[in-house]
Amino acid sequence: MPLWKNLSVIRKVVQLLAFLFLVYGSVFVGFYSADKLSGAFPVLACAYDAKTADYCVLIPLQHQFGHLLGPAINAGAFGLSVIMPILTTLATFIILFVLLNKAFCGWLCPLGFFQEVIGMIGQKLRFNRTDSLDDNLVDRIRPAKWLMLGLLVVLFPLASGMGFVGHELGDPFCKICPSRILTSLAAGQLNQLYIDTSSTGYMILSIIADTMFGLILVLSLSMRQPFCRICPMLAMHALFRKVGLVKLVKNYTPRCEKCGLCSKACPMDIREIHTSKEKDILFPDCTLCGRCVEFCPDKGVMAMKYAVIPIKVSDPQYFKERNKAQKAWEGKQKPSRRVKKG
Amino acid sequence: MKIKVLAGVMLAVALFSFTAQAAMSWAPAPAKHGHGGHGGRHAAKTFMLHDGVGAELSLINPKLSVMPMQGEHGRVTVKSTGMDNYHALLATRSDGKLYESAVRYVYMFGKPSGESPSLLIKHAKAALEIKPAPLAREHWRYYSNTEAVFVVSYKGKPLANTTVLLKTANGSDAVLQTDVAGKLIVALPEDFSIIKSGRMGNRPSEFLLTANYAEGEQRFTTTFSSAYHINPEHWQSTELGLATVVAGMLLGGLITVRSRRRKEK
Numbered sequence: 001m002p003l004w005k006n007l008s009v010i011r012k013v014v015q016l017l018a019f020l021f022l023v024y025g026s027v028f029v030g031f032y033s034a035d036k037l038s039g040a041f042p043v044l045a046c047a048y049d050a051k052t053a054d055y056c057v058l059i060p061l062q063h064q065f066g067h068l069l070g071p072a073i074n075a076g077a078f079g080l081s082v083i084m085p086i087l088t089t090l091a092t093f094i095i096l097f098v099l100l101n102k103a104f105c106g107w108l109c110p111l112g113f114f115q116e117v118i119g120m121i122g123q124k125l126r127f128n129r130t131d132s133l134d135d136n137l138v139d140r141i142r143p144a145k146w147l148m149l150g151l152l153v154v155l156f157p158l159a160s161g162m163g164f165v166g167h168e169l170g171d172p173f174c175k176i177c178p179s180r181i182l183t184s185l186a187a188g189q190l191n192q193l194y195i196d197t198s199s200t201g202y203m204i205l206s207i208i209a210d211t212m213f214g215l216i217l218v219l220s221l222s223m224r225q226p227f228c229r230i231c232p233m234l235a236m237h238a239l240f241r242k243v244g245l246v247k248l249v250k251n252y253t254p255r256c257e258k259c260g261l262c263s264k265a266c267p268m269d270i271r272e273i274h275t276s277k278e279k280d281i282l283f284p285d286c287t288l289c290g291r292c293v294e295f296c297p298d299k300g301v302m303a304m305k306y307a308v309i310p311i312k313v314s315d316p317q318y319f320k321e322r323n324k325a326q327k328a329w330e331g332k333q334k335p336s337r338r339v340k341k342g
Numbered sequence: 343m344k345i346k347v348l349a350g351v352m353l354a355v356a357l358f359s360f361t362a363q364a365a366m367s368w369a370p371a372p373a374k375h376g377h378g379g380h381g382g383r384h385a386a387k388t389f390m391l392h393d394g395v396g397a398e399l400s401l402i403n404p405k406l407s408v409m410p411m412q413g414e415h416g417r418v419t420v421k422s423t424g425m426d427n428y429h430a431l432l433a434t435r436s437d438g439k440l441y442e443s444a445v446r447y448v449y450m451f452g453k454p455s456g457e458s459p460s461l462l463i464k465h466a467k468a469a470l471e472i473k474p475a476p477l478a479r480e481h482w483r484y485y486s487n488t489e490a491v492f493v494v495s496y497k498g499k500p501l502a503n504t505t506v507l508l509k510t511a512n513g514s515d516a517v518l519q520t521d522v523a524g525k526l527i528v529a530l531p532e533d534f535s536i537i538k539s540g541r542m543g544n545r546p547s548e549f550l551l552t553a554n555y556a557e558g559e560q561r562f563t564t565t566f567s568s569a570y571h572i573n574p575e576h577w578q579s580t581e582l583g584l585a586t587v588v589a590g591m592l593l594g595g596l597i598t599v600r601s602r603r604r605k606e607k
Contacts, residue, residue, distance in 0.1 A: 030458060030460060031460070031476040031479065032458035032459050032460055032476070032479055033458070034479070034480065035427070035454075035457075035458050035459070035479075036456075036458055039480075047479075047480040047481040048481050050482065055480065059480070059481075067383065068383075081384065084453070088454065167542060190580050191574075191575075191578075191580075193580055193583040193584060193587065194574075194578035194579055194580050194582070194583040195578070195579050195582035195583050195586055196574075196577060196578050197539065197577050197578070197579065197582075198539040198540030198541070198543075198577040198578075199539075199540055202540070206578075206583070206586075207586055210583050210586035210587045210590060211586055211587075211589060211590035211593065212590060213587050213590060214586070214587040214588060214589060214590020214591040214592075214593065214594060215590045215591070215593060215594040215597075216594075217587070217590070217591055217594065218590075218591045218593075218594025218595050218598065219594045219597065219598065221598075222598050222602075223598075
């Protein structure tokens with residue numbers, strides 16, 4: 001299969017370019033470009049990275065909840081100066097989000113790309129990959145992203161601003177975000193990889209951050225997208241997914257019941273893509289990577305559309321070639337130790 | 343409370359003594375009631391102009407609109423302009439032979455200006471200028487034991503091999519020189535005598551850069567002043583961070599092996 005026809009290869013190229021832009025972009029587009037571009041980008045691009053071209057929406061949101069809304073609630077003084085910055089941040093996020101919807105996750109996020117690259121290394125090192133997580137485990141993990149958004153992005157910063165909890169929890173998601181460590185390391189900075197001994201709270205948060213970064217490094221070798229599953233940005237995207245122009249649609253056929261290749265291909269283990277009879281199959285956990293469309297063997301059953309324009313439609317010929325290319329890439333999987341013994 | 347007042351007085355004394363022998367320059371006025379904290383983002387900020395008798399004062403906003411300012415006994419209060427981002431607090435004075443300027447960049451909160459600080463930095467505020475390259479942005483400050491970069495320019499052109507004096511409120515000084523491209527690298531000294539653990543417990547100090555230049559009979563002097571903070575490396579250990587990442591990797595390995603064995607069973 002020619003590489004230019006392979007949607008996953010095209011996506012990797014876009015991800016690489018986005019990574020370079022978001023991690024090193026200010027070198028090319030100016031140090032203050034975040035002020036110009038958005039300052040509220042819908043992916044985990046980090047302001048602690050001294051070379052970033054733009055940074056993530058969760059940073060201003062945490063600051064605004066902590067430094068504006070919290071004190072305003074305490075003082076009982078709500079004014080436009082409190083509401084407008086939050087609305088501006090959300091409006092900036094939504095304007096961008098409408099353009100690409102959840103594809104920001106699957107096509108542009110630096111941390112998502114990093115996990116995929118580690119996964120590819122894992123495949124080449126012949127680690128036995130866990131193709132799909134157990135359904136029960138997936139169900140248990142799913143609420144975590146809402147907790148991350150609700151607690152770490154909204155409630156704790158707000159409580160910190162109101163004086164109920166310490167300053168440590170003023171921007172708790174940034175304190176534990178693995179993308180902060182990744183992007184600053186990629187920009188040549190070691191200053192975000194630390195254990196903070198200034199207080200118990202900071203120490204706990206920095207231990208969580210570093211442990212989670214180590215976990216992601218190893219788990220990504222054998223598991224698909226471990227952090228994406230609990231990412232608050234995924235939850236934030238899920239809230240607004242109906243307004244995005246990129247859509248994932250399905251024309252259900254009875255053959256879907258027996259197939260299930262789409263959900264097997266899904267890196268987020270969304271088994272509902274396979275069982276759903278709905279037209280709109282953009283589920284909260286979806287990152288719009290398009291693998292389900294690529295691995296659907298039936299013509300026109302699944303499609304990724306930009307508004308009404310089809311970008312990628314499932315096709316048996318493409319499926320055959322893509323499947324072959326995937327097998328060639330993966331090579332023969334090494335049987336596990338126990339299977340060998342048996 | 344008494345400790346806070348004492349620390350404020352000590353900081354004020356340090357700031358005044360440090361500017362006493364320098365050229366016209368800006369420094370923050372001593373706080374009357376501790377620091378403003380985050381709740382006071384939109385509050386006015388007060389600065390002292392040292393040795394600035396007869397100087398013209400102005401504030402340049404991010405869109406380059408110039409607002410004249412009034413000082414009282416060298417004390418200037420900058421109120422919110424309603425516009426977010428850096429503003430330049432400028433003092434200029436000339437007797438026909440000596441042209442003096444003092445620049446300080448002040449971050450003010452308000453509505454997004456839609457302008458990058460590079461516009462304000464690039465804008466000619468005086469013939470001789472020390473321009474930050476770049477100014478701090480989100481999650482970035484001047485820290486001790488780090489290098490800050492500036493460009494010294496005269497009438498908009500970089501000034502090569504020019505001597506610049508560095509003085510800090512903590513008592514350090516150094517004689518620095520620009521390179522052929524007018525670039526000045528300032529190694530901010532590790533000169534805080536009292537270091538508490540954590541960002542919140544430490545007050546920033548001040549550094550001042552002074553450059554002089556002469557063309558014919560005309561002499562030019564400019565100063566740039568800014569706060570700098572204690573480097574967080576005093577309470578943030580990279581070694582421990584690395585060790586924790588390794589521990590996380592081991593934990594990841596353990597989880598992988600356990601889940602695989604469970605699956606094989």
